[in-house]
Amino acid sequence: MAKAKTPAKVTRTETHSQAGGILLETRLTREQQLELFRWMVLNREFDNKISLLYRRGLVIGAAFSSLGQEATSCASTFAVEKDDIIAPMIRNAGSTLVKGLPPRDFLANYMYRINSPTGGRDGNTHMGDLRYGIIAPISMLGCSIALASGFVLAARMKGQERVALTWIGEGSTSTGEFHEDVNFAAVMKAPLVVIIENNQYAYSTPTSQQCAAERFSDKAIGYGIKHSVTIDGNDANAVYETSKDAVDRARAGQGTQLFEVLTFRRKGHAEHDPAKYVPKDVLEHWEKNDPLQRYGAYLKELGYIDDDGIHEMTAKIRADIEAAEEWVMQQPKPDPATVLQGVYADQRHPAHMDDEFLYDRKYR
Numbered sequence: 001m002a003k004a005k006t007p008a009k010v011t012r013t014e015t016h017s018q019a020g021g022i023l024l025e026t027r028l029t030r031e032q033q034l035e036l037f038r039w040m041v042l043n044r045e046f047d048n049k050i051s052l053l054y055r056r057g058l059v060i061g062a063a064f065s066s067l068g069q070e071a072t073s074c075a076s077t078f079a080v081e082k083d084d085i086i087a088p089m090i091r092n093a094g095s096t097l098v099k100g101l102p103p104r105d106f107l108a109n110y111m112y113r114i115n116s117p118t119g120g121r122d123g124n125t126h127m128g129d130l131r132y133g134i135i136a137p138i139s140m141l142g143c144s145i146a147l148a149s150g151f152v153l154a155a156r157m158k159g160q161e162r163v164a165l166t167w168i169g170e171g172s173t174s175t176g177e178f179h180e181d182v183n184f185a186a187v188m189k190a191p192l193v194v195i196i197e198n199n200q201y202a203y204s205t206p207t208s209q210q211c212a213a214e215r216f217s218d219k220a221i222g223y224g225i226k227h228s229v230t231i232d233g234n235d236a237n238a239v240y241e242t243s244k245d246a247v248d249r250a251r252a253g254q255g256t257q258l259f260e261v262l263t264f265r266r267k268g269h270a271e272h273d274p275a276k277y278v279p280k281d282v283l284e285h286w287e288k289n290d291p292l293q294r295y296g297a298y299l300k301e302l303g304y305i306d307d308d309g310i311h312e313m314t315a316k317i318r319a320d321i322e323a324a325e326e327w328v329m330q331q332p333k334p335d336p337a338t339v340l341q342g343v344y345a346d347q348r349h350p351a352h353m354d355d356e357f358l359y360d361r362k363y364r
């Protein structure tokens with residue numbers, strides 16, 4: 001952590017917990033830490049459900065998992081406000097859920113139902129909902145950064161103090177778009193936070209084969225961005241604290257912020273990829289470094305929750321996801337005859353039939 005925090009609530013001399021090795025100095029209350037843990041469990045259970053649905057042939061688009069990266073999505077989004085904007089990528093289901101999109105809407109999108117943010121047009125994660133401040137993930141790697149900075153620069157012209165948070169894989173930082181977009185945002189002092197999620201692989205390409213920089217956070221200096229750090233992305237408190245500092249600085253007018261979280265993609269690029277190119281010992285190392293296990297162990301050490309509490313929490317989340325799936329299965333799929341609707345201005349998108357304004361969605 002780069003700078004001193006508001007007074008720490010812990011009196012011990014250790015900086016990290018014995019169990020889980022979690023950063024002890026945090027502004028989060030007991031209740032907030034339990035809530036953050038709950039989001040991380042939801043993130044994992046949601047991903048597990050998508051994986052199962054994919055295997056049953058009920059999700060037919062690519063199904064992306066963030067197994068092992070739950071802290072990087074959930075703890076960072078925990079640091080933004082309701083009116084802030086997030087621009088997630090394919091591996092940030094947790095961010096979308098924390099920002100408020102109901103799991104059943106997300107599930108409905110994966111299962112291409114009319115009652116979903118894209119009205120059944122997209123069978124995976126490329127959907128957003130501006131009612132919750134969520135910009136849809138963009139396939140062209142790097143492009144989300146320009147959209148996110150454009151959004152908050154426009155907000156600034158309207159006198160609003162909105163901050164945008166976006167994530168980018170370490171592989172995507174080698175695109176021209178990343179360079180152009182971060183440079184533009186930094187020059188304009190856009191209130192934007194860019195988190196580089198270094199999960200060690202870009203599809204089958206390991207980090208060592210696509211970038212010679214020692215640390216991805218070093219890229220910040222080329223854009224004049226200060227305070228860039230590389231942190232343990234599997235430590236939810238560290239991710240929250242670093243994100244909160246960056247969001248606060250961006251809101252205070254200090255311009256674009258960027259930092260790197262070290263984590264690992266524990267599944268293939270998507271469900272179709274068995275990731276046989278990942279060495280077994282590396283995978284085992286990161287399995288032992290699991291963000292949920294670590295945060296759970298830490299919360300137990302503090303006496304905030306016990307094993308029964310974790311089981312109860314997980315069972316409730318699973319039941320909610322089952323109920324969401326049941327609801328989704330009742331929803332109709334789009335009529336193929338409507339495929340051109342929403343492509344041109346003269347025919348409204350089926351998910352926005354009643355909209356007075358495109359983003360005032362009433363798809364439910």
Ligand SMILES: Cc1ncc(C[n+]2csc(CCOP(=O)(O)OP(=O)(O)O)c2C)c(N)n1
Nearest residue numbers: 091139140141169170171172199201202203
């Ligand atoms: C400009 C561009 N090039 C290539 C692709 C194909 N592609 C999609 S995801 C991906 C790997 C991205 O790796 P990384 O940025 O590390 O993110 P991760 O999947 O590890 O989260 C590639 C090459 C694309 N979508 N856009």
Ligand SMILES: [Mg+2]
Nearest residue numbers: 169170201202
């Ligand atoms: Mg990657």
